[in-house]
Amino acid sequence: MQAVGYSTPINITDDSVLLVSAGLLVGFGTYIGNGCTSGHGVCGMGRLSFRSFVATLTFIGAGIVTVAVMNALGMGL
Amino acid sequence: MKHVIPFLSGLLFGLGLLLSGMNDPQKVRGFLDIFGNWQPELIAVMGGAVVTFFIVFQVSKTRARPLFAPSFHLPSLQAIDFRLMSGAIMFGAGWGLVGLCPGPALVDILSGNESVLIFVGALIAGNRLAHYVVGPVKSS
Numbered sequence: 001m002q003a004v005g006y007s008t009p010i011n012i013t014d015d016s017v018l019l020v021s022a023g024l025l026v027g028f029g030t031y032i033g034n035g036c037t038s039g040h041g042v043c044g045m046g047r048l049s050f051r052s053f054v055a056t057l058t059f060i061g062a063g064i065v066t067v068a069v070m071n072a073l074g075m076g077l
Numbered sequence: 078m079k080h081v082i083p084f085l086s087g088l089l090f091g092l093g094l095l096l097s098g099m100n101d102p103q104k105v106r107g108f109l110d111i112f113g114n115w116q117p118e119l120i121a122v123m124g125g126a127v128v129t130f131f132i133v134f135q136v137s138k139t140r141a142r143p144l145f146a147p148s149f150h151l152p153s154l155q156a157i158d159f160r161l162m163s164g165a166i167m168f169g170a171g172w173g174l175v176g177l178c179p180g181p182a183l184v185d186i187l188s189g190n191e192s193v194l195i196f197v198g199a200l201i202a203g204n205r206l207a208h209y210v211v212g213p214v215k216s217s
Binding site: 008023024044054 | 185
């Protein structure tokens with residue numbers, strides 16, 4: 001279904017276990033961590049908040065490690 | 078104006094995510110894949126957004142109140158605590174697994190892509206789960 005006239009590609013896994021785990025982690029993590037890429041990454045760092053710098057470096061680091069581990073296990077998308 | 082401004086802000090934000098390609102999970106995973114086939118383009122998106130926000134924020138600081146609201150609302154939390162760190166680690170892990178964070182996931186809903194809808198369902202469930210298991214969001 002194409003709901004808009006212009007779209008950029010969406011390349012995403014169709015593994016539902018991966019999708020549900022990732023969704024739960026992102027929903028849970030952003031709630032208790034008070035922010036995501038937008039809240040801490042853009043707005044927090046843009047306000048020069050030290051707390052947001054730490055949070056942003058931490059979630060980017062965790063993302064890098066996750067992708068590296070998945071690649072090592074042959075789980076690349 | 079109370080409803081028009083948030084709508085226009087969201088529209089601009091979503092368009093930015095779409096045009097920059099931040100809504101494509103594979104591109105985001107490529108950005109996180111620094112030890113493999115690293116695709117660093119999204120640094121420009123994030124960096125550009127931070128610089129733009131910084132400038133606009135400096136302008137807003139010169140004003141006593143927003144144009145269409147009685148007062149500014151700024152985060153007051155400063156502590157680097159266990160709650161922040163565990164949340165950031167969980168978010169980063171989920172972000173790396175699929176390549177979607179909340180903003181782009183919401184933007185991608187209209188594509189009707191089944192994987193995106195499953196992810197967003199779990200995203201909302203995770204958010205509510207945290208609320209009831211760990212406790213209401215900390216604000217001060």
